[in-house]
Amino acid sequence: xxxxxxxxxxxxxxxxxxxxxxxxxxxxxxxxxxxxxxxxxxxxxxxxxxxxxxxxxxxxxxxxxxxxxxxxxxxxxxxxxxxxxxxxxxxxxxxxxxxxxxxxxxxxxxxxxxxxxxxxxxxxxxxxxxxxxxxxxxxxxxxxxxxxxxxxxxxxxxxxxxxxxxxxxxxxxxxxxxxxxxxxxxxxxxxxxxxxxxxxxxxxxxxxxxxxxxxxxxxxxxxxxxxxxxxxxxxxxxxxxxxxxxxxxxxxxxxxxxxxxxxxxxxxxxxxxxxxxxxxxxxxxxxxxxxxxxxxxxxxxxxxxxxxxxxxxxxxxxxxxxxxxxxxxxxxxxxxx
Amino acid sequence: xxxxxxxxxxxxxxxxxxxxxxxxxxxxxxxxxxxxxxxxxxxxxxxxxxxxxxxxxxxxxxxxxxxxxxxxxxxxxxxxxxxxxxxxxxxxxxxxxxxxxxxxxxxxxxxxxxxxxxxxxxxxxxxxxxxxxxxxxxxxxxxxxxxxxxxxxxxxxxxxxxxxxxxxxxxxxxxxxxxxxxxxxxxxxxxxxxxxxxxxxxxxxxxxxxxxxxxxxxxxxxxxxxxxxxxxxxxxxxxxxxxxxxxxxxxxxxxxxxxxxxxxxxxxxxxxxxxxxxxxxxxxxxxx
Numbered sequence: 153x154x155x156x157x158x159x160x161x162x163x164x165x166x167x168x169x170x171x172x173x174x175x176x177x178x179x180x181x182x183x184x185x186x187x188x189x190x191x192x193x194x195x196x197x198x199x200x201x202x203x204x205x206x207x208x209x210x211x212x213x214x215x216x217x218x219x220x221x222x223x224x225x226x227x228x229x230x231x232x233x234x235x236x237x238x239x240x241x242x243x244x245x246x247x248x249x250x251x252x253x254x255x256x257x258x259x260x261x262x263x264x265x266x267x268x269x270x271x272x273x274x275x276x277x278x279x280x281x282x283x284x285x286x287x288x289x290x291x292x293x294x295x296x297x298x299x300x301x302x303x304x305x306x307x308x309x310x311x312x313x314x315x316x317x318x319x320x321x322x323x324x325x326x327x328x329x330x331x332x333x334x335x336x337x338x339x340x341x342x343x344x345x346x347x348x349x350x351x352x353x354x355x356x357x358x359x360x361x362x363x364x365x366x367x368x369x370x371x372x373x374x375x376x377x378x379x380x381x382x383x384x385x386x387x388x389x390x391x392x393x394x395x396x397x398x399x400x401x402x403x404x405x406x407x408x409x410x411x412x413x414x415x416x417x418x419x420x421x422x423x424x425x426x427x428x429x430x431x432x433x434x435x436x437x438x439x440x441x442x443x444x445x446x447x448x449x450x451x452x453x454x455x456x457x458x459x460x461x462x463x464x465x466x467x468x469x470x471x472x473x474x475x476x477x478x479x480x481x482x483x484x485x486x487x488x489x
Numbered sequence: 490x491x492x493x494x495x496x497x498x499x500x501x502x503x504x505x506x507x508x509x510x511x512x513x514x515x516x517x518x519x520x521x522x523x524x525x526x527x528x529x530x531x532x533x534x535x536x537x538x539x540x541x542x543x544x545x546x547x548x549x550x551x552x553x554x555x556x557x558x559x560x561x562x563x564x565x566x567x568x569x570x571x572x573x574x575x576x577x578x579x580x581x582x583x584x585x586x587x588x589x590x591x592x593x594x595x596x597x598x599x600x601x602x603x604x605x606x607x608x609x610x611x612x613x614x615x616x617x618x619x620x621x622x623x624x625x626x627x628x629x630x631x632x633x634x635x636x637x638x639x640x641x642x643x644x645x646x647x648x649x650x651x652x653x654x655x656x657x658x659x660x661x662x663x664x665x666x667x668x669x670x671x672x673x674x675x676x677x678x679x680x681x682x683x684x685x686x687x688x689x690x691x692x693x694x695x696x697x698x699x700x701x702x703x704x705x706x707x708x709x710x711x712x713x714x715x716x717x718x719x720x721x722x723x724x725x726x727x728x729x730x731x732x733x734x735x736x737x738x739x740x741x742x743x744x745x746x747x748x749x750x751x752x753x754x755x756x757x758x759x760x761x762x763x764x765x766x767x768x769x770x771x772x773x774x775x776x777x
Contacts, residue, residue, distance in 0.1 A: 236577050238584060283759040290520045290718075293580045294710050295755060297522075301703055302752045309745030415588060418581055452596045458589035465582045466571045 157489040168481045189480070193430070194340060201332040210332060214400055216440040217335035221393035223417035223424075223432035224342050225386040231427035232350045233382040234362030235285075239296035241413035243390025244397060245303060247273040251395035252319040252404035262325055266395040273391025278384045285379040288365065300409040307406055318405025322398055335396055339433060342389055347429050349385075358382055411454055416443070419461040425471030434473060491619040492736055498625045500732025501632035502691050504725050506705050507712035508639065509683030511724040514713065516652045517673035519569055519579055521561075523587030524684050525706030529699060530590055531557045531685035532692040536606060546607065554685040561681025565674050573673070591702040606693040628690050635686065636725055643721070652676060704748060711751035715758045730754070 171182040204210045222240050229235045251269035254260045260268070280299065284291040307313050314320075325331040349355050357378050360368045365375050398404045417432065420439050424431025439457065446453045464471065478484075506528070513521045531553050538549035564586060572578035613622035643649035654662040655672045663669060687705075695701075712731055716723030731754050738746040 230577060234577075236580055238580070283756050287759065290576065290580060291714070291759060293520070294714065295759075297584070298707050298710075298752050298755065301707060302748050305745065305748050309743065411588065411592075415585070419585075422581070450596060451592045454592040455589045455596065458585040458592070461585040462568060462582050462589070465578050465585070466568050469572075469578065 158486045159489050160484055161487045162478070162482045162484050164482055197336050197340060198333075200336070201329070207328075210328065211400070212441060212444050214332055214335050215397075215444075216436050217339045218393045218397045218400070219413075219416055219420065219440050220339045220433040220436040221335070221342055221396075222390055222413065223420045223436050224339070224346060224429060225389040225393075226417045227421045227426060227429055227432045228346050228350070228389075229382060229386040230421070232355065232362065233358045233379060233386075235379065235383065236293045237296040237386070238293050238418070239298075239300045239414050240390060240417045241300040241409045241411065242296065242303065243273065243277055243387050244394035244413045245300060245408040246276055246387075247391025247394030248398040248404045248408045249313055249319070250276075250391070252322045252398050253313070255322050255399075256319055262323055262399045266392065266399065269395040270388045270392035273394070274384045274388030277387035277391065278380055281383055281387075282376075282380060285383065286376045297414075300414060304406045304409040314405065316406060318403055318407075320403055322402045322404060324402050325399055331396075331400060335393075338392070338396070343429055343433060354378075354381070412443075415454060415457055415461070416440070419457040419464075421471075422461055422464045422469070423471055425473030425475070425477075426469075428471070428473040428477070431471050431473035435471075492733075492740060494616060494619050494621055496729075496733040496736040498621075498629055499736050500729040501629045502687075503708055503712055503732045503735075504636065504728035505628075505632050505683075505687035505690060507709040507716075507724050507728055508635065508721070509680040509687065510706075510709040511713050511716070511718075511721050512639070512652075512683060513676050513680035514718055515721060516656045516676040517669075519565075519573070519673065519677070520576075520583065521677070521680060522580060522584035522706065523564065523590065524680070524709055525702035525704070526587035526590035527557055527561060527681045527684040528688045528705045529594065529697065529702040530560065531688040532606065532697040532701075533594055535689060535692075536697060539606070550689050554682050554689065557685035558678040558682040561684075562674055562678040564681075565677040569677070570670060570673075573670075587702065587706070591699050595699045606689075606697065608693045624693060628694075631690060635683070639721065648675065707748060708751050711755050714755050727754075 167182055167185050170178075171186050177183060200213055201210055204213055222244065225243070226237060226240055229237050247269045250273050251262070251265045254265040254268060255262065281292070281295060284295045308316055325334065350358060357368065357373060361375055361378055361382075368375055368378075394408060398408070416439060417436070420435030421432040422435070423438065424433065424435030439460075443453050443457070446456060449456075509527075510521060510524045513519055513524075534553035534556055535549050538544045538552060539546060542549075544552070564583075568582055568586065569579060572582055608622070608624040613620050614626070615621070643653050651662070651667045652672055652675070654665070654667055655669060659669060662672075684705075692701075708731070712724050712728045715731060716725070716727030731751060734754065735747045735750045738750045
């Protein structure tokens with residue numbers, strides 16, 4: 153029985169160890185090691201609209217960014233607070249309808265109605281989700297799954313808010329460059345903002361709520377309150393993206409509550425790498441263009457995301473970003489046992 | 490009188506939809522979000538066997554239920570078993586499978602009004618001045634029979650007792666030699682077959698449409714939450730509460746409100762009595 157057994161050893165690169173701390177400032181190379189990935193991301197995002205061949209692909213970039221914002225809010229809620237929301241479409245719909253109403257009824261400019269929609273939508277979503285926040289387990293997922301389906305039915309049945317036709321004639325952004333750079337800036341702001349938030353004290357509490365809520369409660373901190381704050385942040389971000397979407401399409405209708413908005417951000421998060429925050433953005437940049445190319449196949453697109461989603465959840469649950477970070481930071485080699 | 494009769498029918502229908510979900514969640518703690526998809530897929534298989542292959546109705550029902558049971562078992566064996574115990578992944582994976590099934594059926598062109606199954610038994614009878622067709626009576630009778638069967642099954646057979654043991658205390662059950670994975674597999678297959686049974690009984694009353702997958706899932710979940718997740722008797726009682734509430738809403742407000750009633754029932758339950766009517770079993774675990 154002389155079988156040679158090997159195992160994979162992973163070591164942090166020296167440069168990572170050195171540049172983890174303030175010593176990064178000691179040399180240009182180490183500084184670059186730290187900042188280059190971030191810089192590539194930011195520069196890439198800013199150049200992207202200029203590099204697109206035409207109006208159509210520029211519009212696709214905007215849509216990618218909308219999904220990316222939604223996926224960021226999903227990732228934050230699911231992997232930093234432990235609340236799985238299956239109803240991203242609900243946030244999109246609430247934000248979209250609020251801004252559409254403000255814009256068409258009161259003639260507010262998009263730059264004013266979008267932030268109002270974000271805050272008001274966040275409040276509405278938080279209030280509606282409040283009953284399931286004190287509970288553990290699958291309740292949050294179930295209730296968020298139901299809201300978008302029920303809202304679409306209610307609007308259809310009562311014929312309120314424009315009924316099945318939706319609200320037409322919503323104003324657009326001043327021009328398409330404003331539109332593009334607004335959504336791109338929002339992706340970047342929320343990406344780095346949420347990353348900073350989860351490393352603050354409040355983020356520590358959020359993660360503690362996810363990992364060990366009993367300990368949080370034992371420390372005299374109200375779990376429900378913190379969950380409500382987190383839901384407010386995430387749903388506000390979701391509503392913001394919905395509001396932007398309505399102004400991009402200049403139309404708000406029942407299709408805002410469609411399944412795409414619920415399932416695609418989840419798929420993007422799982423593919424990109426859950427809990428990394430950059431991963432969801434990356435996932436959206438992969439999935440949304442593919443879904444645009446597959447537009448001819450109709451609902452088969454949703455089947456496609458769902459199958460990718462199942463595959464990644466089950467077989468490659470770490471996602472692309474975690475894999476990439478490992479390759480970037482660590483040396484792998486086979487060693488004899 | 491018609492409220493009473495149609496309330497009982499609707500409640501039995503809800504109980505049939507919910508029992509599969511309640512069984513799977515109650516024993517293996519897997520929230521099977523593909524439940525609605527399994528429901529629709531059974532209808533689809535029966536329809537294609539009956540219309541496409543021209544088989545006997547009873548035979549095609551039996552084949553369809555067996556196939557659905559196998560689908561449920563395969564889903565557990567190849568996908569859910571790998572994410573067992575990770576709540577986030579379980580929900581996402583099962584929901585994604587459900588969506589994949591439903592949306593591929595929709596893509597296949599399985600929509601519209603023409604896809605109906607024949608009722609088992611034509612004709613109707615008048616009870617207290619209300620005409621009721623035989624099929625609906627059959628649904629009620631079979632529904633009660635299924636509930637009684639499940640009760641007997643879980644109280645008097647080895648397999649049923651093992652399933653209940655898993656639900657009550659997984660570790661103790663493991664020590665007594667009950668294999669958790671095998672039990673979950675059995676529960677999934679059984680739950681899928683119950684979803685199939687519900688589909689076979691209820692789909693002849695309407696059209697087979699993909700949207701039913703979502704509404705069945707939601708109604709099943711509503712019943713299970715109101716009754717207390719994991720409690721079967723609670724689920725039966727809750728289906729009567731919600732069933733009558735839905736019929737009352739239909740009579741006095743409008744038939745579009747069935748889903749709203751289910752949603753309201755969930756919200757009210759979560760506010761007033763978070764662990765449901767009979768959810769005492771896991772109360773301490775779920776309430777923070």
